[in-house]
Amino acid sequence: MTNPSDDRRQFLGLLSLPERRFLTDALRAETVGGVLLLVAAxxxxxxxxxxxxxxxxxxxxxxxxxxxxxxxxxxxxxxxxGLLTIFFFVAGIELKREFVAGELRTPSAALLPVVAAVCGVVLPAVLFVTVNLAAPDGHPTGWAIPTATDIAFALGVLAVVGSHLPSALRAFLLTLAVVDDLIAILIIAVFFSSGIEFWALGAALAGLALFWFLHRRGVHGWWLFVPLAVLNWALMHESGVHATVAGVAMGLMLRCHREEGEEQSPGEHIEHLVRPLSAGFAVPVFALFAAGVPVSGKVLGEVFTEAAPLGIVIGLLVGKSVGIFGGTWLAARHTRATLNPQLTWSDMFALATVAGIGFTVSLLISDLAFPDDEHLAELCKEAVLVGSLACAVVGTLLLKRRNRYYRRLYDEENRDEDGDGIPDVYQQQG
Incomplete structure (x- = not known):
């Protein structure tokens, strides 16, 4: 395995032990949530x-x-x-932690996942708009639907197929999804907010400022912060800005760096408490009432003959995989980053294909993009399911090719012959 000290120069190298432990816990929760999400859908x-x-x-x-x-x-x-605000609250904490203590804390480490995420958003949007401008019945306003990666669904697929991916690949997928969530949040806030009520927006901003002030002053107590959070959400909902933005904002306000004597920062502690609620309840319930679309030969035929749903399928299957892979390859080529010699670029392409699974945010944007056309919104949701399924199948086939090799890497990375709780690879390299 590679030395943790080389992480800044080596792409997909061995993670530091503290980061590996944190990501193991986060990925475990996301994986369980992904399986529940699959069941709910x-x-x-x-x-x-x-x-x-x-x-x-x-x-x-x-x-x-x-x-x-x-x-x-x-x-x-x-x-x-409502429930998706909990999901975006956790996403806000993840963003904050990545920027202050995770993979995004230094420009050199952040460059590859940021470029990959941006390319993985831009290319699907470009392909969607191209398909819809070329068709007389096109709807280019739905460009944002195929741009989001669903980390829970992606990890749920990996769990179901039993792939033993090395932790560096899973960590890259998680970091990529965090940046992707940030872009999705900005898209929703900028392009899907309308009819702004400034009194409510001003009151929401004042409530958020109070939330930040109380947190920074060290005030504790769920009995205070939960009602304040609900009030901030209600005011944001009334303002015309999408209500989930309130969740992101409050997540970003939490302190995620550890001070002397702390085993966990407040942000990490709250994320540990709220993540099971998000992954185990909020997102699956959302999926239960968002993914219920009619399935028939006629409807599936429309997915591949109507411009909007076809653009979504192409955007997810082609746009996300080629965009993420191409962005990563170009960023690595023009920087000092070198790929971990134990992995190949085909591994990266397989992971990029799995990252094309877009579900939670894509379903949300389908409703936001076409609020007055229920049939088109349902067709777009159908296309999200078809495109995500295609990405899952293709990604699974590509990963299965190398699963025996991944298993050897995984076993080597996790071997602990002396039983002290620290993998031997870290002790061998000091």
Whole structure:
């Protein structure tokens, strides 16, 4: 294996031991969440196609307080605007930690995943717009749908197929997804916010400032921060800015560096508490009420004949894989980075293909992009499922080719013959 001290120069090298331990815990939670996400999506498809009336009745059931904050929302809207805020809150903490203590804390380490994520967003959008401008029935306004990577779904697929990927590959996928989440958050905030209510936005910003001030002053107590967070979310929802932005903002405000005597920073501690709620409940419930689309030969035919859904499939399968791989290769070629000699660029392409699995955010943007055309939004969701399935199958086949070799690397990396809890490879290299 490679020396941890070479990480800045070597791409996909051995992680430092503290970073490896943190990522192992994070990836374990994401993997379990990914499996639950797969189950929820399958249940949604079965429910929506076997008993469509029951599914629509539950999905469209409205409850909650009305004026002045207009929170009388359907079950689908509560899942989309409410539960996904928990997901984006965790994403905000992940972003903050990556920037202050993780792989993104230095420009040299951040360059490859940032370039890869940006290329993995731009190329799918370009392909989608190209397909839709070339067709008379095109809808280029849906360009953002195929741009997002779903880390939970991707890791869930890896868990199901049983691939023993080295930790460096999994870590790169997680870091890539964190940057991808940041871009998705900016896209939602800039392009899918409308009818701004400035009084509510001002009140939300004041609430966020109070959240930051109390946290920085060392004030503790869920009984204070949870109601304040809910109020900030409600005000952001009323303002016209997408409500999930409030979750990201509060996540970014948490301190994620450790001070003297701390085993965990406040951000890491809160992420450890909230991540199971996000991965185990919030995201699967969202999937249950977002992925329930009709499946038939006619609908699947429209996915490949209508410009918008076809652009999504091409964007996910071709745009994400080629964009991520090409961006990584170009960044490595024009920097001092060298690929870990135990891995090949074909491994990177396989991982890039798996990163084409776009689910949670892609389903969300499908509704946001076409709020007045339910049929088109459902076709786009169908295309997200088809494109993600295609990426999962192709990525699995590419990874399975080398799974025996990955298993040897994985066993070598995790061997602990003296049973002291520290893999031997770290002790051998001091």
């Amino acid at each position: 399958a249940c949604a498809l079965v429910w929506a196609n076997v008993w469509p009336h029951g599914y629509e009745t539950v999905r469209d059931y409205t409850f909650g307080p009305g004026s002045p904050l207009h929170l009388d929302l359907s079950v689908e809207a509560w899942a989309q605007d």
